[in-house]
Amino acid sequence: MSDTAKTLPRLDESLLSHVPPFSKLEKRQIREILDMASVRRLGEGVAVFEEGAPAERFYMLLDGYIRVMRITATGEQVIALHIPSGQLFGIAKAIGRDTYPATSVTASEAIILSWPMRVWDDFVARYDGFATETYKTLGQRLGEMNNRIVEMATQQVEQRVANALLRLINQTGRKVEGGIEIDFPITRQDLSEMTATTLHTVSRLLSAWEKQGLVSSRRKRITVTDPHRLVLMCRGGVPT
Amino acid sequence: MSDTAKTLPRLDESLLSHVPPFSKLEKRQIREILDMASVRRLGEGVAVFEEGAPAERFYMLLDGYIRVMRITATGEQVIALHIPSGQLFGIAKAIGRDTYPATSVTASEAIILSWPMRVWDDFVARYDGFATETYKTLGQRLGEMNNRIVEMATQQVEQRVANALLRLINQTGRKVEGGIEIDFPITRQDLSEMTATTLHTVSRLLSAWEKQGLVSSRRKRITVTDPHRLVLMCRGGVPT
DNA sequence: TGAGAAGTTTGTGCCACCGCAAACTTCGTC
DNA sequence: GACGAAGTTTGCGGTGGCACAAACTTCTCA
Numbered sequence: 001m002s003d004t005a006k007t008l009p010r011l012d013e014s015l016l017s018h019v020p021p022f023s024k025l026e027k028r029q030i031r032e033i034l035d036m037a038s039v040r041r042l043g044e045g046v047a048v049f050e051e052g053a054p055a056e057r058f059y060m061l062l063d064g065y066i067r068v069m070r071i072t073a074t075g076e077q078v079i080a081l082h083i084p085s086g087q088l089f090g091i092a093k094a095i096g097r098d099t100y101p102a103t104s105v106t107a108s109e110a111i112i113l114s115w116p117m118r119v120w121d122d123f124v125a126r127y128d129g130f131a132t133e134t135y136k137t138l139g140q141r142l143g144e145m146n147n148r149i150v151e152m153a154t155q156q157v158e159q160r161v162a163n164a165l166l167r168l169i170n171q172t173g174r175k176v177e178g179g180i181e182i183d184f185p186i187t188r189q190d191l192s193e194m195t196a197t198t199l200h201t202v203s204r205l206l207s208a209w210e211k212q213g214l215v216s217s218r219r220k221r222i223t224v225t226d227p228h229r230l231v232l233m234c235r236g237g238v239p240t
Numbered sequence: 241m242s243d244t245a246k247t248l249p250r251l252d253e254s255l256l257s258h259v260p261p262f263s264k265l266e267k268r269q270i271r272e273i274l275d276m277a278s279v280r281r282l283g284e285g286v287a288v289f290e291e292g293a294p295a296e297r298f299y300m301l302l303d304g305y306i307r308v309m310r311i312t313a314t315g316e317q318v319i320a321l322h323i324p325s326g327q328l329f330g331i332a333k334a335i336g337r338d339t340y341p342a343t344s345v346t347a348s349e350a351i352i353l354s355w356p357m358r359v360w361d362d363f364v365a366r367y368d369g370f371a372t373e374t375y376k377t378l379g380q381r382l383g384e385m386n387n388r389i390v391e392m393a394t395q396q397v398e399q400r401v402a403n404a405l406l407r408l409i410n411q412t413g414r415k416v417e418g419g420i421e422i423d424f425p426i427t428r429q430d431l432s433e434m435t436a437t438t439l440h441t442v443s444r445l446l447s448a449w450e451k452q453g454l455v456s457s458r459r460k461r462i463t464v465t466d467p468h469r470l471v472l473m474c475r476g477g478v479p480t
Numbered sequence: 481t482g483a484g485a486a487g488t489t490t491g492t493g494c495c496a497c498c499g500c501a502a503a504c505t506t507c508g509t510c
Numbered sequence: 511g512a513c514g515a516a517g518t519t520t521g522c523g524g525t526g527g528c529a530c531a532a533a534c535t536t537c538t539c540a
Contacts, residue, residue: 078394149388149392154316428488429487429488437527440527440528441526444490
């Protein structure tokens with residue numbers, strides 16, 4: 001709802017030159033692509049698009065984090081995925097859809113590029129490596145979802161939360177003194193929506209882990225101080 | 241393990257002419273494609289490929305059903321998906337992978353075509369509509385998985401099993417007297433592996449539903465006699 | 481036709497986790 | 511710097527559905 005912007009001053013080619021779907025392109029081509037893009041700077045917690053809406057644009061996250069979620073008929077939220085910067089999202093066309101299959105919300109401040117969906121086929125046809133790289137990240141996301149299904153089907157809450165934390169620090173971790181911190185604000189509630197449990201249970205688990213020196217957390221911030229022991233946690237056994 | 245066959249007598253073009261990824265092609269092109277294919281006839285419960293194996297071939301299911309599953313480190317099985325005839329599967333290349341992300345097993349007797357993965361890029365480049373249709377089914381499967389995640393995160397066992405049944409009769413249902421039957425042999429165990437519960441719980445549920453006239457079942461066979469009331473079941477409330 | 485395998489049903493006890501509730505802490509803002 | 515909103519912690523009771531166990535039924539194949 002809040003802060004939008006049109007085509008900002010002028011985007012530098014280096015913005016995209018190292019980003020997988022565009023990394024094989026010449027400077028000239030990246031220029032073309034950037035000239036077609038709109039830029040927006042969004043605050044935390046802003047919806048980029050809603051599930052079911054006609055897929056009119058596709059997006060590239062330049063900075064920040066995006067949370068992909070779905071909302072059930074009864075109003076419960078389920079977080080499907082977090083997307084780090086440098087990835088495309090909202091690429092409904094890539095999977096033959098004309099509406100977005102889920103809602104995307106910023107998990108932090110974010111900068112996003114976007115293009116009208118009608119140029120999608122051009123991108124695929126014209127830019128070498130674009131399609132390939134796109135489908136590679138799609139495959140990764142698919143694999144991740146698959147893993148989550150297996151986890152939810154076979155693991156206990158404790159292990160699921162541990163897994164979720166590890167995945168977060170792997171994908172979006174930032175090294176700080178004393179451990180690895182999740183690079184965006186995240187609440188117990190969020191974590192519970194990622195692991196199919198309640199914020200109460202997550203809170204209890206984090207408190208326990210904090211006492212054991214596995215993690216340390218403040219409001220909306222979580223730092224994993226002992227990833228190794230957290231990995232052990234994923235495979236069942238309660239440590240001493 | 242059991243029954244294999246090489247290129248059988250001679251496949252008829254009509255086999256593929258109505259199957260989405262090939263439906264836009266000319267007879268000549270379908271001939272080409274068929275001439276490159278191997279055919280196999282498989283019994284029930286035979287593995288087509290295993291998770292993690294190098295993705296050397298991709299497949300088209302001509303008849304029967306395929307079950308896509310994963311096995312955890314502790315040996316538990318989780319069924320991710322059932323694939324009905326007329327769909328491609330094992331298309332690792334489409335998502336930028338060079339190993340299969342899951343195991344595929346026949347859920348019934350089945351007839352499958354297959355091609356070496358190296359012709360994949362040719363297929364995409366040469367055959368109009370092939371890529372598009374492929375990604376459409378990919379999108380559907382992604383959506384299904386997404387739905388399962390949401391279900392497992394928000395619903396009770398009873399609702400999840402009801403949902404699983406409904407999905408099965410939607411996708412693979414066969415009309416019989418007195419209801420719609422799932423078109424391939426399926427055990428309580430299978431159903432429990434699809435819904436993250438135990439075979440005991442599934443058995444109890446089915447027994448209860450049978451008493452209420454919602455379903456009727458025999459060994460390895462399930463018929464939904466009152467789909468409408470089963471739909472109600474999905475949304476919580478216990479009926480009279 | 482009979483023995484074993486595979487699949488199903490049913491009972492009982494128990495515990496991990498949720499639901500509810502209430503107090504507490506941290507942050508933003510006027 | 512005080513108020514309210516947002517986020518967190520903690521206690522307690524209840525219960526859904528799992529684990530374990532055992533009998534039963536239906537198929538298969540010799």
